[in-house]
Amino acid sequence: xxxxxxxxxxxxxxxxxxxxxxxxxxxxxxxxxxxxxxxxxxxxxxxxxxxxxxxxxxxxxxxxxxxxxxxxxxxxxxxxxxxxxxxxxxxxxxxxxxxxxxxxxxxxxxxxxxxxxxxxxxxxxxxxxxxxxxxxxxxxxxxxxxxxxxxxxxxxxxxxxxxxxxxxxxxxxxxxxxxxxxxxxxxxxxxxxxxxxxxxxxxxxxxxxxxxxxxxxxxxxxxxxxxxxxxxxxxxxxxxxxxxxxxxxxxxxxxxxxxxxxxxxxx
Amino acid sequence: xxxxxxxxxxxxxxxxxxxxxxxxxxxxxxxxxxxxxxxxxxxxxxxxxxxxxxxxxxxxxxxxxxxxxxxxxxxxxxxxxxxxxxxxxx
Numbered sequence: 346x347x348x349x350x351x352x353x354x355x356x357x358x359x360x361x362x363x364x365x366x367x368x369x370x371x372x373x374x375x376x377x378x379x380x381x382x383x384x385x386x387x388x389x390x391x392x393x394x395x396x397x398x399x400x401x402x403x404x405x406x407x408x409x410x411x412x413x414x415x416x417x418x419x420x421x422x423x424x425x426x427x428x429x430x431x432x433x434x435x436x437x438x439x440x441x442x443x444x445x446x447x448x449x450x451x452x453x454x455x456x457x458x459x460x461x462x463x464x465x466x467x468x469x470x471x472x473x474x475x476x477x478x479x480x481x482x483x484x485x486x487x488x489x490x491x492x493x494x495x496x497x498x499x500x501x502x503x504x505x506x507x508x509x510x511x512x513x514x515x516x517x518x519x520x521x522x523x524x525x526x527x528x529x530x531x532x533x534x535x536x537x538x539x540x541x542x543x544x545x546x547x548x549x550x551x552x553x554x555x556x557x558x559x560x561x562x563x564x565x566x567x568x569x570x571x572x573x574x575x576x577x578x579x580x581x582x583x584x585x586x587x588x589x590x591x592x593x594x595x596x597x598x599x600x601x602x603x604x605x606x607x608x609x610x611x612x
Numbered sequence: 613x614x615x616x617x618x619x620x621x622x623x624x625x626x627x628x629x630x631x632x633x634x635x636x637x638x639x640x641x642x643x644x645x646x647x648x649x650x651x652x653x654x655x656x657x658x659x660x661x662x663x664x665x666x667x668x669x670x671x672x673x674x675x676x677x678x679x680x681x682x683x684x685x686x687x688x689x690x691x692x693x694x695x696x697x698x699x700x701x702x
Contacts, residue, residue, distance in 0.1 A: 380691075422691050425687065425688050455688065455691060456685060456688035456689075456690070456691070456693075457679075457684055457685055458684060458685050458686065458687055458688040459684045459685070459686060459687070460687065460688070461684075461688060462684055484693065485692075485693035486677065486693035486694070486695045486696075487677050487678050487679050487693055487694070487695060487696055487697045488678075488679055488693050489674075489678065490674070490675065490678040490679065490680070491678070491679045491680075491681060491682060494682065495682070495684070517674055518668070518670040518671040518674055519671045519674040519675050519678065539693075544625065545670065548670070550613050551613050551614065554613060555613045581615075583619065583624060584615050584618070584619055584624065585615030585616060585617035585618050585619045586615045586616070587615075587616050587617070590613070590615075
């Protein structure tokens with residue numbers, strides 16, 4: 346099979362993971378900016394991180410013939426410090442000139458606070474002013490329903506943003522319909538305990554349609570599975586799906602969304 | 613979306629679901645044996661079990677654990693979610 350990994354935090358993974366992903370059929374990996382597991386002490390930390398995402402990590406992936414793309418932002422987990430967020434957002438336009446940047450992400454909400462919303466609005470404005478795709482993180486667990494609604498309502502209210510150029514990630518059974526009905530793309534995240542299993546993700550495809558949904562592992566520094574996407578493809582095969590629909594879900598769907606960014610090119 | 617060669621869902625998933633159900637039963641036995649029944653997360657867990665009688669079980673279980681309000685909170689005092697809405701009336 347061939348597949349795209351549309352959401353993986355490879356800076357936290359080993360080179361062995363690249364080998365396994367390429368061996369399993371991965372044709373491109375996309376890495377959103379995220380929280381490092383600790384709060385960075387200054388904008389300089391983000392500058393270095395953005396250099397890692399746009400320069401070092403693509404070179405590491407290229408050793409295995411794997412195109413590496415990234416999204417840039419300050420993650421909502423670090424959005425309570427508005428001054429820091431403003432300094433980091435001011436760094437981003439310079440990095441958008443890099444030819445492996447896909448857009449602004451993963452922005453969004455974490456605990457649904459006022460400052461998180463303030464920083465989300467600034468990111469959406471940055472995307473609108475620079476005609477960038479948007480990748481949105483939705484909150485975890487008990488905060489997801491509320492946060493997803495707040496995010497969808499905010500972005501829908503901005504007439505400069507085409508919902509078809511926005512992917513709202515980490516949807517589950519109680520949020521997928523709200524996202525899809527609003528015209529956005531949705532991401533199904535295959536992550537132990539806190540997000541979807543393969544079986545549930547396929548249920549969501551069966552219930553809400555596969556046209557504007559993709560699957561990703563969101564593998565990072567936590568307990569997570571870098572091969573979760575091809576494992577989900579295997580689960581679809583067990584259910585009796587044929588190669589064509591598996592290819593659509595795991596390859597052609599992400600390619601369709603990501604190709605809206607001219608930087609996204611496959612060999 | 614439907615598979616061309618639809619398989620028997622019970623054949624595919626019964627053993628896995630059976631194992632998870634026994635794990636849930638054992639978890640509840642453990643919590644009650646160890647005296648943590650007043651923890652708001654356990655109360656939310658027991659409340660969510662009622663959603664198993666609904667038609668959209670997965671969605672309704674998720675909603676049962678969810679914060680149903682729509683207002684932003686003043687400030688985030690933690691980064692992590694705990695899995696159950698602490699302010700849910702018991």
